[in-house]
Amino acid sequence: MEQFITEHLDDVLEDLRRIVHCETPSQDKTLLDAGLAEIRALACERLGEPAHEARTPGGAFGDVLELRWPGSSVEAEQPVTSVCHYDTVWPAGTLSVWPMSIEGDRLTGPGVLDMKFGIVQTLWAVRALRSAGIPHAPLRLLLTGDEEIGSVAGRPVIEAAAADSRVTLVPEPSASGQPKDRRKGMVFADVTVHGVEAHAGLEPENGASAVHALAVLVPQIVALAAPERGTTVNVGTLQGGTGRNVVAGQAQCLVDVRVTETAEQERVADALRALSLPEPYRSDERLRLELDVDANRPPMNPTPASEAAMAQLKQVAAALGRELAPRMVGGASDANFISALGLPVLDGLGAVGEGPHAWHEHILISGIAPQTALLAGMLTE
Ligand SMILES: [Zn+2]
Structure with missing residues (x-):
């Protein structure tokens, strides 16, 4: 041969x-x-x-x-x-x-x-x-x-x-x-926060910052890792806002999770789907969290x-x-x-x-x- x-x-x-x-x-x-x-x-x-x-x-x-x-x-x-x-x-x-x-x-x-x-x-x-x-x-x-x-x-x-x-x-x-x-199996998640833009100097109170809200979610996402069970989490991109003096109207991070156990894939996918903004962001109706979670390959x-x-x-x-x-x-x-x-x-x-x-x-x-x-x-x- x-x-x-x-x-x-x-x-x-x-x-x-x-x-x-x-x-x-x-x-x-x-x-x-x-x-x-x-x-x-x-x-x-x-x-x-x-x-x-x-x-x-x-x-x-x-x-x-x-x-x-x-x-x-x-x-x-x-x-x-x-x-x-x-x-x-x-x-x-x-x-x-x-x-x-x-x-x-x-x-x-x-x-x-x-x-x-x-x-x-x-x-x-x-x-x-x-x-x-x-x-x-x-x-x-x-x-x-x-x-x-x-x-x-x-x-x-x-x-x-x-x-x-x-x-x-x-x-x-x-x-x-x-x-x-x-x-490894995978879970992909797109985590997006929609807020309201405003001038950061003139009228910050009229804005609702998507960047601030997403920033507090990231540690929650990272905490889903369980290396002892082979589960790793990577927040690969973190983007948001349009300028220093603008309250950010949108922010997004792309998350990549790898697992060796099917049970872990389910645990992490469920946890990602259940993400919610902590206070004081949760009660701000101008902020909206959008989650797209894909537990693709086992x-x-x-x-x-x-x-x-x-x-x-x-x-x-x-x-x-x-x-x-x-x-x-x-x-x-x-x-x-x-x-x-x-x-x-x-x-x-x-x-x-x-x-x-x-x-x-x-x-x-x-x-x-x-x-x-x-x-x-x-x-x-
Ligand atoms: Zn290939």
Whole structure:
């Protein structure tokens, strides 16, 4: 497997360049559609016309495209699903200042690690199996376009596909070549206070300061953290007001909470939804608190189904001379949804690299063949 990929490395890199050079920011439906068309074309060139194809419109979000190719045996059997998101966090125009480039072992470009390599990796894993004549399961490639903004459109399709799969593989970035078996869950909150503006010198009594009110809420929010249970709270932005001499008419903070336990996710989400202004702000009718709380992805913890899949992955790795030690990470992925349903899922099977969502995002070229071989091993019968 590895040798096949190494021999075809130039083609693999060219495929990666082809789809990295289609910008696919999560919020731009036109670019997402164009990028998905390019990925579909690439997949068909590499694996042939799919036996089955289904497209689920995403509305304002990226569409979900399901492509299926048969396995080597004629008997109908459950497919192995590879879930890949084709959206990235990088805005349109990023490529003009940051095209894909290679320096030594490092390959950089917007979205190479998270997770365009995972798409190319899936295609080449099947090519490697076919070329070696190794029997493999049917492949379902599920391409989603809104993972970076919560998988609103992707989630139901992903969950249905995972329920009809032998195992679901998620080639999101690996942890230095290691899979990820635990991920934190998340709660996002937008906390906004609406007040009344007034001149701070001439008539402050006619104003009701949203900044003052929000400022006293922030410590309450921060106090929801419970590090001993793995729950962290970050008030990432705090904005409000228009000028020094103006009583602030509006203030807002954006809150990011990570949890390792489902009970903690519920506790924090409930507490955030129950936030209220303390006195004297509470009785000031000119002030209004607006809360938008989203307990999006549940935490991912090992289940019997995913532990069985992990045992199989470890066997595949051992045959490749590797020893796997799954890692826990803070970031969430679509695997969180699948795991919460008790379905078998393996996450973090993708590129070796660093800097997802950051300007130093890169993958290591030396990791391409080993990671592709690992993925291929999970597709064998
Ligand atoms: Zn990702």
